[in-house]
Amino acid sequence: KAGVTQTPRYLIKTRGQQVTLSCSPISGHRSVSWYQQTPGQGLQFLFEYFSETQRNKGNFPGRFSGRQFSNSRSEMNVSTLELGDSALYLCASSMGAGDEAFFGQGTRLTVV
Amino acid sequence: GQQLNQSPQSMFIQEGEDVSMNCTSSSIFNTWLWYKQDPGEGPVLLIALYKAGELTSNGRLTAQFGITRKDSFLNISASIPSDVGIYFCAGRGNAGGTSYGKLTFGQGTILTVHP
Numbered sequence: 618k619a620g621v622t623q624t625p626r627y628l629i630k631t632r633g634q635q636v637t638l639s640c641s642p643i644s645g646h647r648s649v650s651w652y653q654q655t656p657g658q659g660l661q662f663l664f665e666y667f668s669e670t671q672r673n674k675g676n677f678p679g680r681f682s683g684r685q686f687s688n689s690r691s692e693m694n695v696s697t698l699e700l701g702d703s704a705l706y707l708c709a710s711s712m713g714a715g716d717e718a719f720f721g722q723g724t725r726l727t728v729v
Numbered sequence: 730g731q732q733l734n735q736s737p738q739s740m741f742i743q744e745g746e747d748v749s750m751n752c753t754s755s756s757i758f759n760t761w762l763w764y765k766q767d768p769g770e771g772p773v774l775l776i777a778l779y780k781a782g783e784l785t786s787n788g789r790l791t792a793q794f795g796i797t798r799k800d801s802f803l804n805i806s807a808s809i810p811s812d813v814g815i816y817f818c819a820g821r822g823n824a825g826g827t828s829y830g831k832l833t834f835g836q837g838t839i840l841t842v843h844p
Contacts, residue, residue, distance in 0.1 A: 673828070
């Protein structure tokens with residue numbers, strides 16, 4: 618059974634640009650959540666999607682958005698990138714919101 | 730908001746020694762999860778706990794869900810060099826409301842094992 622797949626693995630963007638990250642959950646999993654990991658703040662919750670609906674959102678500005686498709690694949694978008702958005706972005710999938718959460722390898726975003 | 734305090738922040742041990750780390754929360758959690766993360770990789774799930782008082786093992790790893798539902802600990806017995814990494818605890822509240830899919834993470838414990 619394939620694990621959680623995140624693409625791309627690495628990204629370098631310029632301040633002010635926008636970026637889209639992709640996450641393919643484990644087959645059969647309908648809940649996808651996103652996290653930002655930085656050395657200073659650790660792992661912070663961004664948002665969670667289930668059956669194409671955003672059910673929860675963390676304390677991040679509106680520049681951070683996401684969506685989920687009918688096949689449970691999810692994307693997150695960050696607009697007007699800032700230097701502080703440089704981080705490892707992690708996606709986790711689970712059968713339901715209360716089940717075990719499995720993480721992908723992450724996308725390392727560097728904003729210059 | 731919810732906060733998790735994980736300790737110790739780092740540990741330096743000799744191969745073969747046992748390791749213990751724990752997490753405490755200011756709020757009640759319904760699920761505790763323990764992860765290991767290697768540099769540049771995503772966290773890998775080690776153990777999931779769903780009931781207060783539950784004690785679960787996975788090979789040399791043992792974790793417990795505290796009876797107050799505000800703490801959890803992880804033990805690693807007979808450590809080996811490949812145990813090196815960062816260990817995170819994560820808690821999750823009731824499904825619903827502001828807790829859907831949200832894991833609250835501890836700050837991590839950096840484990841170094843000397844051969």
